[in-house]
Amino acid sequence: MHEILRSPTGLTGSVLLLLVLGMALLGPALAPYDPQQFHPAVRLQGPSWAHPLGTDQFGRDILSRLLNGAPTTIAFGLGATALGVALGALIGIVAGVAGGWVDSVIMRILDGLLAVPDLLFTLLIVTILGGGTGYAMLAVAIAFTPGMARISRSSVLSVRTRDYVLAAQARGEGWGWIVGFEVLPNALSPIIVEATIRVAFAIMIGATLGFLGLGAQPPSTEWGLMVAEARQFMFRNPWMVVIPGIAIALAALGFNLFGDALRDALDPRGRS
Amino acid sequence: MDTLPTPPVLRVDGYTLDYATPAGPVRALEDITLAIGPGRTLGLVGESGSGKSSLAWAIMRYLPANARENAGGLLLQGENLRTMTPQEILRVRGRRASMVFQDPSTSLNPAMRLGDQVAEVLVRHRGLDRAAALAEGEAALARTGITKPADMMRRYPHEASGGEKQRVTIATAFACQPALIVFDEPTTALDIITAQGILQLFRELQEETGVSALYISHDLALVSRIAHEVAVIHRGRIVETDMPARIFRDPRDAYTRDLIAAVPRPDHWLGVAPPPPGAPALLSSEGVNVLYGAPSPLARRLGLRGRPHQGAHEVSFDIRAGELVGLVGESGSGKSTMARVLSGLQPFDGAVRFGERRFTHRRQFDRRYRRAVQIVFQHPDASLNPRQKVGRILSRPLKIYGLASRAERPARVRALLERVLLPPDFADRYPHQLSGGEKQRVAIARAFAAEPDLVICDEITAALDVSVQASVARLLIDLQRDTGTACLFITHDLNLVRQLAHRIVVMQHGAVVDSFDTADAKAPGRAPYTRTLLDAVPEPAEALGGGEADRPARKELP
Numbered sequence: 001m002h003e004i005l006r007s008p009t010g011l012t013g014s015v016l017l018l019l020v021l022g023m024a025l026l027g028p029a030l031a032p033y034d035p036q037q038f039h040p041a042v043r044l045q046g047p048s049w050a051h052p053l054g055t056d057q058f059g060r061d062i063l064s065r066l067l068n069g070a071p072t073t074i075a076f077g078l079g080a081t082a083l084g085v086a087l088g089a090l091i092g093i094v095a096g097v098a099g100g101w102v103d104s105v106i107m108r109i110l111d112g113l114l115a116v117p118d119l120l121f122t123l124l125i126v127t128i129l130g131g132g133t134g135y136a137m138l139a140v141a142i143a144f145t146p147g148m149a150r151i152s153r154s155s156v157l158s159v160r161t162r163d164y165v166l167a168a169q170a171r172g173e174g175w176g177w178i179v180g181f182e183v184l185p186n187a188l189s190p191i192i193v194e195a196t197i198r199v200a201f202a203i204m205i206g207a208t209l210g211f212l213g214l215g216a217q218p219p220s221t222e223w224g225l226m227v228a229e230a231r232q233f234m235f236r237n238p239w240m241v242v243i244p245g246i247a248i249a250l251a252a253l254g255f256n257l258f259g260d261a262l263r264d265a266l267d268p269r270g271r272s
Numbered sequence: 273m274d275t276l277p278t279p280p281v282l283r284v285d286g287y288t289l290d291y292a293t294p295a296g297p298v299r300a301l302e303d304i305t306l307a308i309g310p311g312r313t314l315g316l317v318g319e320s321g322s323g324k325s326s327l328a329w330a331i332m333r334y335l336p337a338n339a340r341e342n343a344g345g346l347l348l349q350g351e352n353l354r355t356m357t358p359q360e361i362l363r364v365r366g367r368r369a370s371m372v373f374q375d376p377s378t379s380l381n382p383a384m385r386l387g388d389q390v391a392e393v394l395v396r397h398r399g400l401d402r403a404a405a406l407a408e409g410e411a412a413l414a415r416t417g418i419t420k421p422a423d424m425m426r427r428y429p430h431e432a433s434g435g436e437k438q439r440v441t442i443a444t445a446f447a448c449q450p451a452l453i454v455f456d457e458p459t460t461a462l463d464i465i466t467a468q469g470i471l472q473l474f475r476e477l478q479e480e481t482g483v484s485a486l487y488i489s490h491d492l493a494l495v496s497r498i499a500h501e502v503a504v505i506h507r508g509r510i511v512e513t514d515m516p517a518r519i520f521r522d523p524r525d526a527y528t529r530d531l532i533a534a535v536p537r538p539d540h541w542l543g544v545a546p547p548p549p550g551a552p553a554l555l556s557s558e559g560v561n562v563l564y565g566a567p568s569p570l571a572r573r574l575g576l577r578g579r580p581h582q583g584a585h586e587v588s589f590d591i592r593a594g595e596l597v598g599l600v601g602e603s604g605s606g607k608s609t610m611a612r613v614l615s616g617l618q619p620f621d622g623a624v625r626f627g628e629r630r631f632t633h634r635r636q637f638d639r640r641y642r643r644a645v646q647i648v649f650q651h652p653d654a655s656l657n658p659r660q661k662v663g664r665i666l667s668r669p670l671k672i673y674g675l676a677s678r679a680e681r682p683a684r685v686r687a688l689l690e691r692v693l694l695p696p697d698f699a700d701r702y703p704h705q706l707s708g709g710e711k712q713r714v715a716i717a718r719a720f721a722a723e724p725d726l727v728i729c730d731e732i733t734a735a736l737d738v739s740v741q742a743s744v745a746r747l748l749i750d751l752q753r754d755t756g757t758a759c760l761f762i763t764h765d766l767n768l769v770r771q772l773a774h775r776i777v778v779m780q781h782g783a784v785v786d787s788f789d790t791a792d793a794k795a796p797g798r799a800p801y802t803r804t805l806l807d808a809v810p811e812p813a814e815a816l817g818g819g820e821a822d823r824p825a826r827k828e829l830p
């Protein structure tokens with residue numbers, strides 16, 4: 001952790017991430033209004049003392065909605081990514097370590113899946129499984145799997161033929177040790193960085209699904225859904241789009257910078 | 273220094289260079305003064321990190337952004353390179369001064385035909401049109417001894433061998449008849465026989481064109497064979513400049529003496545006493561065959577035929593307990609394939625006999641065999657896991673072979689480190705914090721930690737500087753003397769192996785072509801290929817054509 005905070009990138013990422021996670025944990029408690037309460041007198045307002053980030057088309061307080069939406073949004077992004085990365089990394093590592101025909105068969109199937117665009121793939125899964133936040137998360141995770149598997153596999157392959165892995169094989173080490181202690185620690189960096197980038201994607205795909213009526217349903221305060229709902233009123237109150245948009249961007253940036261710093265901190269060669 | 277009859281082509285005067293780092297400036301070159309006359313070759317010799325490449329970059333004006341030139345002049349034919357504008361520098365590079373890099377496979381553009389790469393320089397600097405440049409380029413290639421230059425012009429870099437590629441880069445460097453060519457270790461990435469050809473070519477072309485050359489290398493013996501003058505650089509300072517013969521005969525600086533002592537001399541025996549005659553073999557390779565690129569069962573069924581390549585063909589040799597056997601050959605001769613077979617990394621046909629046991633398949637090698645036969649790889653950077661501390665790397669063999677309990681391990685690791693002459697507190701370091709030679713010592717310690725009967729050393733000195741090579745070889749011999757371990761020493765350096773090995777096995781194209789006692793290396797019955805290898809690395813004394821008086825007295829093999 002000390003290593004991460006030393007670089008400017010790591011520091012910025014950590015601060016942003018802390019902010020976002022703080023919102024996710026404490027947001028609902030800090031919200032000044034009930035996120036679903038209508039204030040018909042002050043619809044589509046810009047920032048003011050009473051409503052620091054303005055109000056939406058029903059006069060609901062945007063700050064309160066944003067704070068209430070944080071837990072679901074972040075949980076969705078993290079959950080979908082964690083699930084997708086775990087599944088993809090597992091498949092990729094198996095393919096990379098096993099090699100031969102196992103590798104060929106797994107990778108050809110994944111290549112077929114990769115040819116389908118992420119969003120289309122997600123839609124397909126949601127259509128089969130049914131809508132709702134839980135299924136949307138699962139769908140995003142499954143859509144991420146082929147890409148993550150490919151990245152994990154190439155990372156494992158590049159390490160697998162290094163001399164220190166051969167040395168371990170020549171020593172007569174078991175497969176568990178070779179994969180867990182020789183290959184994985186050296187193959188993890190690209191997987192971690194890719195995962196942190198994908199958190200932001202997951203939030204965006206979640207938003208799109210919400211917009212299409214297949215993910216979170218109104219009156220949920222999920223950030224993506226907030227952007228989607230605000231689209232109609234974009235010209236009358238741009239704040240409605242900008243505020244949740246910035247929140248999503250900051251969360252994405254935080255995860256991304258933190259991921260970069262984490263990769264550097266995990267590499268002993270980077271330390272002096 | 274000799275008096276030069278004509279003004280020098282390159283003159284470096286009191287040149288000093290620093291690199292700015294977060295921890296303050298680091299001095300790379302200090303008060304460098306040298307001069308190269310027309311048609312002369314100056315050999316610049318030093319170990320890695322001595323600043324010799326920094327000087328090459330400075331002359332070619334390719335310095336990185338954090339370089340700070342503090343003092344001194346770099347004069348090419350009397351013009352100061354330091355005060356030239358970037359436009360003027362562009363006219364100098366390639367036209368009046370060019371450079372040949374160490375590794376031809378990375379210095380050529382893989383997406384361009386070789387002919388276009390040679391012609392590009394001629395179009396750029398001599399204003400020829402494309403057809404004329406191609407014709408001129410073909411002539412340039414012909415001069416470098418390439419047999420079918422027209423054919424070579426149409427090839428891409430991956431379609432040419434390492435030696436051919438280096439000939440193309442040399443042809444490119446000579447193409448515009450520059451006044452000065454900087455050679456940065458041009459033969460280090462090539463195997464010995466090819467390197468020998470390149471050196472020969474260098475000598476011929478230099479005589480023919482009268483170009484001046486700065487030849488940079490870590491190998492004093494090699495430089496002495498081609499340079500008119502040798503400058504020895506150590507920690508950014510030139511410690512000595514003299515004629516090669518005089519440097520060998522009468523070195524004045526202590527560092528130069530160390531360098532000379534490190535040059536392998538086959539008549540200077542370092543190895544341990546040989547095992548008694550008639551001792552039984554410890555390990556035997558019995559008709560081992562390795563086929564690379566054999567088609568998979570599916571491909572065979574589909575009627576696809578790859579072109580399999582025979583990595584080893586009916587290879588048989590044996591190693592007795594306590595013996596050091598040298599396995600010699602150029603790259604691609606199959607010597608590393610045998611290292612992989614014997615350490616259980618490569619599937620094979622045939623048999624490996626170890627003591628009373630006979631193995632006919634890779635899977636039969638069990639932990640008992642693997643403990644007894646250890647391997648040390650060529651590149652210490654690659655063979656140590658960058659994410660494990662040295663202590664952990666060394667305690668691993670102790671753990672898996674059950675040689676020490678958890679409580680005993682730290683002490684054993686310290687003892688191992690001391691045994692390879694490293695400070696015991698290196699146990700807490702990561703490999704990247706060590707130098708190349710130190711890393712190789714750790715790798716050797718790891719092999720000996722298993723208390724093996726046989727250690728396979730796969731080119732363990734090839735990636736190291738000559739000065740470090742000698743100390744690593746000496747360490748290996750000391751360990752062998754203390755433990756009685758046998759050793760299969762794989763190398764392409766015949767001078768080195770003749771100092772260490774009791775017997776030498778020569779491989780070519782995957783087969784054993786010769787096998788003899790080290791003392792008989794020069795005997796008349798040697799295979800022609802063995803003789804080619806021996807001729808490719810002249811002994812230092814032969815190379816200098818004299819200086820017999822100061823050679824150490826010949827010690828006969830015991």
